[in-house]
Amino acid sequence: MIDLLDPVKPLVSPSASGSIAVDGEPEGKVMGKVVARRGHLTLLPAGRCYRMSASSPSVVLLQTVFGPDTVERWFEICQKY
């Protein structure tokens, strides 16, 4: 499940890039929620807050750009020959 929140005040700079973790419980207006299952694509709007929760282990492919939350591990994961 993905909960979406419109924060009372901007929590990141408009020029910021990528996914950025927010401290604590941000105040704001509930925008809605999405229950996404296998093969579903959900918009995570810019400048808003989202929180994902899952009752069992799940995998999400996140389309974003480089940012503070980025962890580059391709060199560990990729097969080498």
Added chain:
Amino acid sequence: MTNTSIQLGDAPNEHGYRPFTLGGFHFERDEHFVHVQWPTGRHVAAVEPFLKALMRDVAWNFFYGTVNFDSVIGTVNHYGNVDLFAGRFNEEYRKAELDHSENFPHDEIKETFQAILNDWVNEEFDPFAAPMETGSAYGEKTGSNGAAVTRTRIAAKRMVGLPADEPLRSDESGFPVNRAFHDVDQSEPDVDVVPGYEDEVSAFNFFAYLSRSDVTWNPSVVSVCRDSLLCPTTEEFILPIIHGNDRVEWFVQLSDEIIWEVEDRETGKPRAKVVMKAGDCAAMPADIRHQGFSPKRSMLLVWENNSADLPDLIARGEAPTVPVTF
């Protein structure tokens, strides 16, 4: 050199097909073959693969980098103008000095290629369709297929399904589930939207959307995050072009299997064979060419970096040709 000599078809030949001239290149077709001539050589290619390649080049607006129709003919996109070449990426043609290349304004070469498609594609042939979903490309001229050859590449501005963006696919809109994807769950996600946020709270069944694709080897922009473009596509049989990269390109195999032949972009010498099964991820380097073979219709996510700066950065050595070094 930028060339502006263009002839959009003289009188039809005995098979009903018009010849076309663009700069120093001359194109003719008969029942089975396309004949291409240029000042230093000539080439013959089977009609069906040639038209399939030409169709992609037009619909993709010459795509990223090089579109090789085969080992001889192709285009290089300079994003505003386009090189049409013969033998440029064929080491033996270059050694024999049979290679030739001319540069044309984007609109001029596109107009010529579109005119060739309009005239040379018969009414029962769809260059975008899988082999078992189209009639023949061969034979005498019989009508035309304007609906098929004027398809444009879907390019969402933000995400498919959002207000004022590209629509979802359904039976009602003329996109039934493909014969290979009847096992794909068609149920949509649960979306609860607080009034006023309809433009921002949105989700759809991405796999179901793909299962309703009526074309093959045609990446569509489905979701955009700055220069990051999700370009999923359904594949069956052989990628009709050999794509020469001008940037790193990512593939995520979503279903079934594709076998990729990867070669050096400049010489065509083999570099790797990559067999991708569902869940596999691969990066195609910026200095290779690749062609895929999909035994069964499959779902492929092509993930593109659309930055206009990349080709020059890579050419100057300021950006790598691979996503990681070990």
